[in-house]
Amino acid sequence: MSRQAALDQVEATSSVSSETLVRVEGCTKHFRRGSEEIRVLEKLDLEVPKGEFLALMGPSGSGKSTLLNLMGGLDRPTTGSITVAGERIDQLSRPKLAAWRARHVGFVFQFYNLLPVLNAERNIELPLLLTHLSRAERKKHVETALEIVGLSHRQKHYPGTLSGGEQQRVGIARGIVTDPTLLLADEPTGDLDRKTGDEILDLLQALNRDHGKTIIMVTHDPHAAARSTRTLYVNEGRLRAEPVE
């Protein structure tokens, strides 16, 4: 990590509260591939305070996405517990977990994962269809999200007619439109050039700093990690504060 990046982090840490939002305790995750068992995470512990912008780094295949998916309720750990905002999510049934995700998590994906048949506005509206909000309320939320990501002028555009950076802004707007407890981003700049990636990072940083969003971001770009308030490294199934050389 460069000196400047380290300084940036220290400076940004000020908005982090002392309240723990995500607590991962003794988490192990194994996958089966045929007869082979792949041990990805081993008795991993992690606490993410409310208001943090955490970056997860580590070599490819080290289990960064696996850890993120566990915290987002997309998958369940083999052993161990995961508590988010006081709720044990590792024990929820699949339907309960789906409802939980709808209420508490916003996802941002590397390849945006927008639905090509829906325009920007309707893509962003998708998570709101899982709430009780009326059409008018949904419209208002979508407009606010579009404004935050700076895409109000593109609301009727279809993903195919938007640039990569714009698509990722739509992706982020969709991630925040329900005002989720937690925003999870898996390599959000992985498919973007440096300049566009920087703009997306500016946006994520602003969401964290100005809107108090708790963000966990997977990246293998140190430049991106430098924007976070804390960086942890996944290695051989565990988390470390420093990269392994």
Place this chain on the structure above:
Amino acid sequence: MFNWLSQIVALTQFNIQTIWQRKGSSAAALFGIAGVVAVLVGVLSIGKGFEHAMQASGSPDTALIMRSGADSEMMSGLSRDETRIIADAEGIARNGDGALASSELFVIINVPKRSTGTDANVPLRGIEPEAFGVRDVDITEGRAFEWGKNEVIVGIGAAREFLGLELGGTIPVGRERWKVVGTFSAGGGISESEIWTDAGVLQPAYRRGNSFQAVYAKLQSAESFPGFKDRLTTDPRLNVKVVRQTDFYADQSVAMSSLITGLGTLIAGLMGIGAVFGALNTMYTAVSSRTREIATLRALGFGSGPVVISVLAEALVLALVGGVAGAGLAYFAFDGFRTATMNFQSFSQVAFAFDVTTSLLVEGIVYAALIGLVGGMFPAIRAARLPIATALRES
């Protein structure tokens, strides 16, 4: 359970919008289903048309009297004395000229079919003047035959199907040829497949002396039938069976229409299996080409139930469009299409029109929906079962 419905609506809308993006594979499934429905409806309309012709032939207040033990007019025989006793029986309607009972002769002649040029059996019926009071018949072309002359009139169905039966044509009777002086309609009934002449001239031509084969009697009302039947069957001078005309034709049509219906159902069933695989393939493609999108939606919190239902709904929409297209095709191609077929009971040809009824159209569309649902089921379940994390990795 909250907002299940709105999830389903949103996902289904989204799925249906993607049908366009997969025009090729969607069209293949659609045409497959349309074809199956067209064949099903088309074939069943033959059975319906045949049934309709047979039903239109009968009237519940008309009785057919044959010798006891005879299943058809061809096998029956009645003497002049017997037919007189029958005509005098109580219960028969009367007009100014007397009882509405026609003693008739029924023979089969060979006439070439227009379509193939090969000979087929056509009924030639000898009638008495009362026949026109017993049945509802209209001369459509030419005139009625003159009594005592070697002249015939031809039902419009027979005139259409056979060579030489048009107005001015001739038919072979023994070594002579008799002239066609008119054509007639009979409300779409089986009489339209027959040739009629004077029983008095037909008897000597076929050396029948003074005998007949059946008596057709118009009763005072449909309710008079049971009493009328009892009187004749218990009359010691007679040895006859009495059947309501409607029952007689219904019995005759059963064999044929169940054959056609069975055959049609079999063909459509086999084609249906093919169409199910077509739909299955289309929906698997649809689902796998959207693996990441479905995973994304489920990551956002959409339930797997709504995903299954929305994929099924998509298959259903595809199938219904195909079904409606197929049913429409069958309607425009087959409804009213005229043909003739063998009536196994009388071993003669019956002319009739394909009848694409509303219920057949509905049946066809329901069948299409079933094909769609069966074809969509497994892909839908696969879509819902995909582990989200795994599906998101595939890009």
